[in-house]
Amino acid sequence: xxxxxxxxxxxxxxxxxxxxxxxxxxxxxxxxxxxxxxxxxxxxxxxxxxxxxxxxxxxxxxxxxxxxxxxxxxxxxxxxxxxxxxxxxxxxxxxxxxxxxxxxxxxxxxxxx
Amino acid sequence: xxxxxxxxxxxxxxxxxxxxxxxxxxxxxxxxxxxxxxxxxxxxxxxxxxxxxxxxxxxxxxxxxxxxxxxxxxxxxxxxxxxxxxxxxxxxxxxxxxxxxxxxxxxxxxxxxx
Numbered sequence: 001x002x003x004x005x006x007x008x009x010x011x012x013x014x015x016x017x018x019x020x021x022x023x024x025x026x027x028x029x030x031x032x033x034x035x036x037x038x039x040x041x042x043x044x045x046x047x048x049x050x051x052x053x054x055x056x057x058x059x060x061x062x063x064x065x066x067x068x069x070x071x072x073x074x075x076x077x078x079x080x081x082x083x084x085x086x087x088x089x090x091x092x093x094x095x096x097x098x099x100x101x102x103x104x105x106x107x108x109x110x111x112x113x
Numbered sequence: 114x115x116x117x118x119x120x121x122x123x124x125x126x127x128x129x130x131x132x133x134x135x136x137x138x139x140x141x142x143x144x145x146x147x148x149x150x151x152x153x154x155x156x157x158x159x160x161x162x163x164x165x166x167x168x169x170x171x172x173x174x175x176x177x178x179x180x181x182x183x184x185x186x187x188x189x190x191x192x193x194x195x196x197x198x199x200x201x202x203x204x205x206x207x208x209x210x211x212x213x214x215x216x217x218x219x220x221x222x223x224x225x226x227x
Binding site for chain 2: 004043048058059090092100101104105107
């Protein structure tokens, strides 16, 4: 089944404790992206990647890191999480950079206390 | 002012009603217009997309784009309880420096009641 998977689905952590949210797609998509979804603000892009080893900042990159060493994986790293990073995170992918359809993962709900 | 404005609802309608969901936008460069549906505790999934202006129909769903008014709509005919979800509009220019970055509305929560 074609899909985007994320792990973990739920995470509660404390301020400053480094964490990684994994994202993997099995559709051989070139483009991958991370969004956060907050009430009243909608979905905002954090980082994106147009291909292996090619990443760039989105609208809200502060406090996050990413890497793309393999085409299928695009982990999101929070090196020192803070409470304002409490949010619902989505990974998405599309076949090409110019493709209009993005496939979203199921989401990771992160709480930082 | 946000680039894309969407009424958050919630919108509650009886089964069988015609539903109209709308977004307005300010960036005249937007050319691709999409509607995503997001069920509770799930990721958004693409419902419909339209390029530039005009209408597009798919079963019970019709998407309309009026670029002169910077206004897009999604109509749902014969609404069903299974249509209960949050509907997100999204849009982007033809070419973006930021790859395939979509600008999303905040979503409208729809509930279709029996």
